[in-house]
Amino acid sequence: MLGNRWAEWFNPRWGWPFVGSERLALGEERDLNYRMLGAIAGDIIGSVFEHNPVKSIHWFPLFMFGRRFTDDTVLTVAVADCLLSGKDYERRFEDYYYQHPNAGYGAGFHEWARAHKHEPYNSWGNGSAMRVSPVGWAFDNLKDVLAEAKRSADVTHNHPEGIKGAQAVALAIFLARTGTTKEEIREYITGSFGYNLGRTLDEIRPKYSFDVSCQGSVPEALISFFESTDYESAVRNAISLGGDADTMACISGAVAEAFYNGVPSEIADKTFEILDPQLAEVVRQFRSKYVCARW
Numbered sequence: 001m002l003g004n005r006w007a008e009w010f011n012p013r014w015g016w017p018f019v020g021s022e023r024l025a026l027g028e029e030r031d032l033n034y035r036m037l038g039a040i041a042g043d044i045i046g047s048v049f050e051h052n053p054v055k056s057i058h059w060f061p062l063f064m065f066g067r068r069f070t071d072d073t074v075l076t077v078a079v080a081d082c083l084l085s086g087k088d089y090e091r092r093f094e095d096y097y098y099q100h101p102n103a104g105y106g107a108g109f110h111e112w113a114r115a116h117k118h119e120p121y122n123s124w125g126n127g128s129a130m131r132v133s134p135v136g137w138a139f140d141n142l143k144d145v146l147a148e149a150k151r152s153a154d155v156t157h158n159h160p161e162g163i164k165g166a167q168a169v170a171l172a173i174f175l176a177r178t179g180t181t182k183e184e185i186r187e188y189i190t191g192s193f194g195y196n197l198g199r200t201l202d203e204i205r206p207k208y209s210f211d212v213s214c215q216g217s218v219p220e221a222l223i224s225f226f227e228s229t230d231y232e233s234a235v236r237n238a239i240s241l242g243g244d245a246d247t248m249a250c251i252s253g254a255v256a257e258a259f260y261n262g263v264p265s266e267i268a269d270k271t272f273e274i275l276d277p278q279l280a281e282v283v284r285q286f287r288s289k290y291v292c293a294r295w
């Protein structure tokens with residue numbers, strides 16, 4: 001866990017804490033500087049473990065040597081940019097790909113981004129789910145959240161499982177940030193998408209391995225959030241399954257941030273240190289338009 005808990009909890013600008021194991025009660029102060037980083041921090045923290053799996057939540061420090069932001073972050077910011085600018089997903093995904101060509105994209109996305117004409121490639125990969133989190137913040141009703149999640153997936157991940165993965169994550173974030181309980185979120189996602197969310201991490205972990213499909217990683221990332229007690233434990237839970245660690249921590253972290261009202265300040269500050277300045281500026285603009293305006 002983080003070293004100095006007092007320093008982390010006490011924020012001199014706002015008084016007592018916005019971070020902790022419980023959600024804030026309505027009306028309590030929130031620090032908006034620590035929003036819209038849940039997916040990005042999860043990606044960075046998990047990046048070291050994508051190809052070096054661990055099966056424990058305890059032994060590793062956050063922000064290990066070698067950590068970096070990856071394709072999960074780049075395309076999450078690209079989605080935020082589209083929602084801000086109104087530009088189409090195809091064009092912005094291509095632009096961001098060429099700005100960060102070595103961020104760790106899958107082979108299918110590399111090919112798509114470099115193609116002269118962008119045709120969706122019927123992917124069921126978790127790329128649609130890892131990049132969708134801004135959609136869960138930008139819309140105020142379920143119908144719009146689901147429709148936009150589908151639009152963001154459709155340009156590449158137009159397989160039904162690719163669309164379902166994006167919609168499930170966006171919906172979980174929308175429900176989490178609007179005061180829904182974990183049990184209600186679990187029931188809603190299970191009822192809407194048919195994922196098996198009744199398993200525990202202890203049941204999943206022994207046999208789980210790297211799986212880039214939506215259907216083989218989104219439910220497990222959501223369970224990592226359901227078993228969390230705060231943002232950090234949601235990310236640790238996801239990495240501890242020993243799978244596609246950066247993407248699963250990105251998804252679990254995005255939902256956890258929405259549920260626990262932000263990421264801890266120490267994690268937020270470190271994330272901004274690592275993030276490319278241009279990407280960080282889009283995050284700030286998105287937060288200003290879609291997050292700060294609401295609270």
Ligand SMILES: [Mg+2]
Pocket residue numbers: 070071072103104246247
């Ligand atoms: Mg990645």
